[in-house]
């Protein structure tokens with residue numbers, strides 16, 4: 001019995017230490033290494049995409065992590081992730097922070113920690129012009145989206161009779177729409193605007209005014225990585241105060257005539 005109790009104690013201790021090691025102190029580690037490794041999107045303008053001239057990943061998400069890294073006094077290393085790979089990449093320690101069009105929700109917050117909301121949008125659809133006036137028009141249709149996204153889950157709930165086809169990322173879903181393999185693409189409006197704008201045949205498509213969810217974005221960090229979470233939150237609140245956050249918004253969204261309908265505030 002004594003042996004068993006000892007074994008149990010060791011197991012509990014091991015569980016605690018491995019959990020602590022997992023969360024660690026990314027802020028201190030990044031400062032020591034001089035680099036913050038960021039998981040970002042690389043094909044979703046204007047959040048994270050490859051600039052044609054410089055061949056570098058740029059965008060709204062990238063400007064936020066650049067500002068955070070600058071305040072930390074470290075460089076940024078960008079690693080492309082998909083909606084499905086971003087949480088495992090973070091948990092396995094391949095990236096330090098997620099800045100990848102990621103919605104904060106209770107299910108995800110069980111696994112990782114989020115910053116205060118730094119962007120706000122809602123889920124809509126891209127369809128052929130004039131083909132969809134209400135959700136009813138999408139019943140029984142094939143709809144493209146990305147694996148591991150809230151868009152996938154929301155679409156299944158909003159239109160249970162539709163067939164949801166999940167791709168690695170949204171540009172592939174748009175290609176499927178152009179090829180007639182799906183009748184709509186669904187995700188956050190701000191992403192739809194960005195990918196549609198880059199499509200060669202964009203005049204054939206539209207984003208009807210049908211919204212099925214609210215999508216507040218957060219920067220994702222390892223669960224319990226408190227020093228980094230606090231640092232990131234303080235930085236983005238300061239960016240709101242100084243006007244830098246609004247400036248970044250306008251830099252990327254004024255081209256689409258999108259107005260800023262939110263402010264970065266502390267989560268309640």
Ligand code: GLU
Pocket residue numbers: 083100101102103146148149150151187188191215
């Ligand atoms: N914001 C949604 C999500 O986090 C959709 C965009 C994405 O897949 O990154 O799932």
